[in-house]
Amino acid sequence: MLHLGPRLKRGTRGPGWSPASCLLSSWLRASWPQWPLALLTIFGAVAALFGWPAARAASDQKLEGREVTFNRDIAPIVFRSCATCHQPGEAAPFSLLTYSDVKKHARQIAEVTEARTMPPWLPEPQKLKLADELRLSEMQIKLFREWFDQGAIEGDSRDLPPAPKIAEGWRLGTPDLILTAEKALTLPPQGSDTYWNFIFHLPIQQTRWAKAIEIRPGDKRYVHHANILVDRAGSLRSREAAPGGGFGGMEIQIESQTFDPDSHLLFWKPGTVPYVEPEGMALRLDKGTDLVLNTHLQPSGKTEVIQPSIGIYFTDHPATKLPMLLQLENDAKLDIPAGQKDFLVTDEFKLPVDVELLAIYPHAHYLGKDIQAYATFPDGKKETLIHIPQWNLNWQAVYRYQQPVLLPKGTTVSLRYVYDNSEENPLNPNRPPAHVMGGNRSSDEMCHLWLQVLPVHYDVARGDPRMVLQEALARHNLEKNPADFEAHYNLAAMLQARGQLADATGEYETALHLRPEDAAANNALGAVLLAAAKPGEAVQYLARALQIRPGYFDAHYNLGQALASQDNFEDAAQQFRQALQAQPDDANAEANLGSALAEMGQFTEAKTHFERALQIDPHHSLAKQNLEELLRLMNQH
Amino acid sequence: MRDRSFAWSTGRCLRWALTAVCLASVALAQHGAVDLDGNTVDPFAASSGKILVLIFLRRDCPVSSRYAPTIQQISARYGHDASFWLVYPDKAETGRTIHQYLSDYGYRLPALRDPDHTLVKLAHVQITPEVAVFDRKHQLIYDGRIDDWYVKPGQSHPAATTHELSDAIRAALAGQSVENSEVRGVGCYISDLD
Numbered sequence: 118m119l120h121l122g123p124r125l126k127r128g129t130r131g132p133g134w135s136p137a138s139c140l141l142s143s144w145l146r147a148s149w150p151q152w153p154l155a156l157l158t159i160f161g162a163v164a165a166l167f168g169w170p171a172a173r174a175a176s177d178q179k180l181e182g183r184e185v186t187f188n189r190d191i192a193p194i195v196f197r198s199c200a201t202c203h204q205p206g207e208a209a210p211f212s213l214l215t216y217s218d219v220k221k222h223a224r225q226i227a228e229v230t231e232a233r234t235m236p237p238w239l240p241e242p243q244k245l246k247l248a249d250e251l252r253l254s255e256m257q258i259k260l261f262r263e264w265f266d267q268g269a270i271e272g273d274s275r276d277l278p279p280a281p282k283i284a285e286g287w288r289l290g291t292p293d294l295i296l297t298a299e300k301a302l303t304l305p306p307q308g309s310d311t312y313w314n315f316i317f318h319l320p321i322q323q324t325r326w327a328k329a330i331e332i333r334p335g336d337k338r339y340v341h342h343a344n345i346l347v348d349r350a351g352s353l354r355s356r357e358a359a360p361g362g363g364f365g366g367m368e369i370q371i372e373s374q375t376f377d378p379d380s381h382l383l384f385w386k387p388g389t390v391p392y393v394e395p396e397g398m399a400l401r402l403d404k405g406t407d408l409v410l411n412t413h414l415q416p417s418g419k420t421e422v423i424q425p426s427i428g429i430y431f432t433d434h435p436a437t438k439l440p441m442l443l444q445l446e447n448d449a450k451l452d453i454p455a456g457q458k459d460f461l462v463t464d465e466f467k468l469p470v471d472v473e474l475l476a477i478y479p480h481a482h483y484l485g486k487d488i489q490a491y492a493t494f495p496d497g498k499k500e501t502l503i504h505i506p507q508w509n510l511n512w513q514a515v516y517r518y519q520q521p522v523l524l525p526k527g528t529t530v531s532l533r534y535v536y537d538n539s540e541e542n543p544l545n546p547n548r549p550p551a552h553v554m555g556g557n558r559s560s561d562e563m564c565h566l567w568l569q570v571l572p573v574h575y576d577v578a579r580g581d582p583r584m585v586l587q588e589a590l591a592r593h594n595l596e597k598n599p600a601d602f603e604a605h606y607n608l609a610a611m612l613q614a615r616g617q618l619a620d621a622t623g624e625y626e627t628a629l630h631l632r633p634e635d636a637a638a639n640n641a642l643g644a645v646l647l648a649a650a651k652p653g654e655a656v657q658y659l660a661r662a663l664q665i666r667p668g669y670f671d672a673h674y675n676l677g678q679a680l681a682s683q684d685n686f687e688d689a690a691q692q693f694r695q696a697l698q699a700q701p702d703d704a705n706a707e708a709n710l711g712s713a714l715a716e717m718g719q720f721t722e723a724k725t726h727f728e729r730a731l732q733i734d735p736h737h738s739l740a741k742q743n744l745e746e747l748l749r750l751m752n753q754h
Numbered sequence: 755m756r757d758r759s760f761a762w763s764t765g766r767c768l769r770w771a772l773t774a775v776c777l778a779s780v781a782l783a784q785h786g787a788v789d790l791d792g793n794t795v796d797p798f799a800a801s802s803g804k805i806l807v808l809i810f811l812r813r814d815c816p817v818s819s820r821y822a823p824t825i826q827q828i829s830a831r832y833g834h835d836a837s838f839w840l841v842y843p844d845k846a847e848t849g850r851t852i853h854q855y856l857s858d859y860g861y862r863l864p865a866l867r868d869p870d871h872t873l874v875k876l877a878h879v880q881i882t883p884e885v886a887v888f889d890r891k892h893q894l895i896y897d898g899r900i901d902d903w904y905v906k907p908g909q910s911h912p913a914a915t916t917h918e919l920s921d922a923i924r925a926a927l928a929g930q931s932v933e934n935s936e937v938r939g940v941g942c943y944i945s946d947l948d
Contacts, residue, residue, distance in 0.1 A: 210816035210819070217846075220946065221846075221946050222942065222943075225907065225942055225946060228907075235908070307820075307824070309912055338816075416820065418820040418821065419858050419860065509909070511909075543905035543911060548913075
């Protein structure tokens with residue numbers, strides 16, 4: 118066979134890409150909740166101007182013998198703390214905007230506020246203040262009871278503050294990009310809660326920066342909460358039975374190809390107003406990125422059609438600050454005997470760098486009872502980060518601190534979750550109680566705590582502080598649980614990214630030993646061996662990955678690379694073709710297919726694929742370079 | 755066991771006990787239960803010799819609404835032997851709004867408005883959703899919750915494990931009494947509508 122002149126270069130998958138290193142990430146992403154500050158501010162200002170008694174009602178004055186009226190005492194509390202959700206189009210089942218609205222629920226309001234079921238606010242008061250607190254004061258609660266007991270009097274109309282403004286349309290104005298779920302979900306009238314994921318493909322051609330994303334989850338009355346997860350590799354598309362149809366599941370896992378830890382908590386719960394990220398903290402969105410909306414839906418008694426949409430607000434300012442989500446967890450310890458009332462699970466993590474804590478998101482399922490997290494500072498002082506004495510999955514939320522909390526290097530963050538698997542826990546999904554383990558289904562249990570942190574005071578020369586955090590976390594997880602597949606996997610990916618290929622290979626091997634049937638781990642081990650110039654060893658793992666997951670793009674692509682490095686261009690071309698069946702618009706796979714064909718002398722066909730690569734990405738330098746080289750060769754012959 | 759005719763007599767027994775007189779009297783009709791077109795209806799007279807089940811609901815009560823499938827399943831199962839009526843005690847409701855609600859939730863049961871709480875008092879109910887079961891002689895044998903699905907507002911079990919309404923209907927069919935003849939429900943207070 119005639120050998121061609123200069124060897125054509127084979128494209129890799131973009132700058133800085135190490136072949137298909139897949140960081141498995143199971144990070145849940147959610148944005149912190151924001152209550153309508155604008156609305157409250159407007160009301161507050163008007164109240165101050167006209168001397169409306171917004172402050173008087175909530176003051177510590179004595180109630181004995183005093184008449185409590187709606188207009189003077191109750192309306193200010195209701196308008197501030199209830200009406201955000203209790204208005205048409207919002208999440209609550211009835212409005213609380215007028216005297217007659219509120220009177221029709223007077224006794225119920227007295228009871229649910231006394232029980233602190235409403236307004237929904239789970240955390241206890243604490244020194245580190247949380248933003249947008251909805252907790253009522255004891256005095257406010259007493260006022261509701263007293264008002265009901267006195268016969269729900271309307272009072273003097275001159276005392277009535279202005280009714281809150283009804284929220285309409287997108288809260289931050291018309292978004293720059295509106296995406297609506299392709300297919301609506303039909304929620305059956307009854308049955309257990311539904312967890313459904315809608316995938317939104319971003320129709321952007323280049324990297325953009327989002328300063329806010331508004332989630333409109335469909336009919337808000339039936340959506341308990343919703344989270345956006347950023348799927349940078351489109352790894353969840355294969356979960357859909359039909360494209361655009363979405364898929365079920367409470368907890369989902371995302372694979373990503375580069376070290377790109379989750380950074381933002383994009384969360385919606387009833388009453389949420391979209392949060393505008395602070396200057397410099399925009400969210401990066403690339404071409405090909407999917408946003409996955411993970412929703413928790415509750416049947417209403419009739420069939421409901423749920424079709425969420427999201428609105429994205431872009432900014433021209435790329436991120437200059439890179440927060441990340443740290444996850445503490447101890448699911449491996451969740452082995453809760455049936456009937457056990459106080460099952461304790463803990464985890465502790467010592468911070469390897471200084472960080473500012475911006476937000477916190479505790480997560481457990483139906484057995485969670487007392488949920489606590491605290492920081493122990495290097496000087497031994499302790500501070501509560503969050504304490505929820507009566508956890509309720511239905512009202513889970515992201516909590517943001519009023520001020521960033523500095524946690525210096527050496528601070529230990531601890532979680533302490535107590536689970537109640539007895540009959541006394543009304544939310545217990547098993548009746549009678551059954552043995553429950555950790556897991557992703559809603560009937561399994563979870564012990565997670567997400568911290569949104571911003572590394573500060575770090576030395577750039579020592580590398581990305583997020584990677585230092587992530588490595589410390591992976592090593593911490595391995596100390597806790599040497600058989601933690603994900604920790605080995607993620608540690609390997611980090612070592613690989615840092616160029617420590619031998620160490621990375623060892624960690625991938627351990628991960629694979631734990632889960633021999635994991636397609637991603639087989640692919641990753643193959644990829645690191647390929648990067649270490651051992652294509653012969655790589656081939657077996659890549660082929661195994663494809664046996665386990667047919668049509669796996671990364672494995673086809675990497676196997677094509679490995680075969681090509683062994684000069685087996687015919688089989689390599691076959692692999693690139695199959696990769697392109699999985700992802701038809703991948704410029705790298707097109708370019709590599711062109712290269713393999715060119716190596717075999719199939720110039721005309723090669724030319725078609727280089728051109729196709731350049732159609733997909735006009736700036737694809739390798740395709741451009743190879744096409745020029747090819748045209749030169751074609752002219753020679 | 756409580757006798758409905760006793761509760762009736764302390765209330766406004768004349769209207770329905772003496773139907774002819776009641777229907778003739780506009781003033782009295784204004785104080786009774788009416789159908790969605792505003793006509794006075796006596797569910798007892800209409801269910802003569804049958805077990806009678808009154809189900810008290812509010813449109814603005816989410817717990818009420820979430821029970822729609824359960825209510826329809828129970829009424830389908832016992833519809834041969836018992837007569838089921840939905841009762842709306844909110845005087846601010848109109849026949850039209852209730853009609854729309856029934857259509858939304860796929861109800862095929864007759865519905866009444868009870869603006870003066872005549873049936874509420876008779877049935878001893880306090881909350882929506884609660885039910886009252888009257889035996890064939892129309893004696894009240896059970897009033898209260900449908901089942902134990904809800905623990906408190908906003909908090910429900912994954913599924914109910916006790917089934918008070920079905921149990922009471924079966925007891926009525928068997929001519930037996932109900933052991934716990936009154937178990938309060940979870941939902942919205944009817945008295946808030948006074």
